[in-house]
Amino acid sequence: MLERLENLSALYANPHRFMKLAARLHAPVWSVALVVLALGLFMVSGVPDDYQQGATVRIMFVHVPAAWMALFAYSFIFFASLVAVVLRHPLGYLAARAAAPVGAVFTLVALVTGALWGQPMWGTWWVWDARLTSVLVLLFIYLGYIALWEAIDDYGRAARATSILAFVGFVNVPIVKFSVDWWNTLHQPASVSRFARPALHADFLYPLLVMGVAFLFLFLAITLTRLQMEVLRQRLRVRQSEI
């Protein structure tokens, strides 16, 4: 079965073929991202004010999807590195490298919007509770990952070393997700993933889910564009070394 997967992935291992596919996907993915984002923002503008928090509750519609994408991006890096190492697909390394800065920015957005929301809500910009600390740690994992790519000159060595770092750092992702359940501290525990009865009212839940989908497509669009850039940069590197 592994052989079949390898044959399947070998289909787009050829950068030329991949670039043709990427060029075809580029416009549709960006269009979907921008349309869903517009729809999401429209729905958010129609959300009623929370009786306790007033209008500041709307920060949630940026903060929560950004946090979801921060974790998703790292899982993306993990699986891209897995594909690269196990299936020996050359684009896996480039996909992971492409997604890293995007994930780092989403993490930073989650932290900053969280602080902006926390100040009126809890009376403090920052607190060292479980979830905030582990998301901050996630940001440093991203920065370390990007720094390792930049520090090693040889592309092959850098690719292998960073994939190892991606595997080792993946331990932090379940810690972030479940930290609020394990250590009951200030940040609110999970409300959406209780599928039977999410603790969020429909008026708030649907705009949140739409914004989540919008951020997902935004992530995919930006990563696809960056991946095309990484392939071109790799081509440039090869040409430069041939001179």
Place this chain on the structure above:
Amino acid sequence: MSGWRILQALFARELRLVLRGGHLMPVLAFVFICVILMPFGLGPELSLLQRLAPGLLWVIMLMAVLLSLDRMFQADFEDGGLDQLMLLPVALEGVIMAKISAHFVGILMPVLATMPLAGLLLNIRADTVMPMLATLLAGAPALVMLGAIGAALAVGVRRAGLLTVLIVTPLYVPVIVFGAGALARAMAAPGTLDVAAIAVLGLISAASIFLAPPAIAAALRAGLR
């Protein structure tokens, strides 16, 4: 020569290199300089220092480990010894454990031994010394193993010090959270030993001893090809 004898000889050689190489003195000096600077920054009020002492010593030990990571693989990489070690007829993980054990015995155990003395300078309470040492001992292997992962990933990179710290610090956070938690519980109930928290710390250390060597070996192989 059997594999085990090779590893014993390797451990002895590494230990001799560590002890003769003068690597211990800078680390000890760093620990004491930090301890001396604390009262200047925090104020000489003894009761405050007493409350903070165990936590401060935990962080200082963590930074001492970070400081000593440089010497783990870099010197051998530069003079070609690492290539030779990878060609030995024993598993690379065994070689790595021999190196790390020598590093631990040669540098970290002396640092741990001086912790009570450093605590004295910070007016640590006598009945918190044993719990503090217990948590430090339970957490130190995890710190060394995770640090070795960072050192191996950054091997061969010029001026890799800051890169290693950046890679390793996120991995240290769970260890220090548990360590500080165990310490806080020990301080709250003086004279007792919070076995549960120390056991969790020991579990993290044991897990890292088993799971880190393959990662370190992969990182070294990636760095040397």
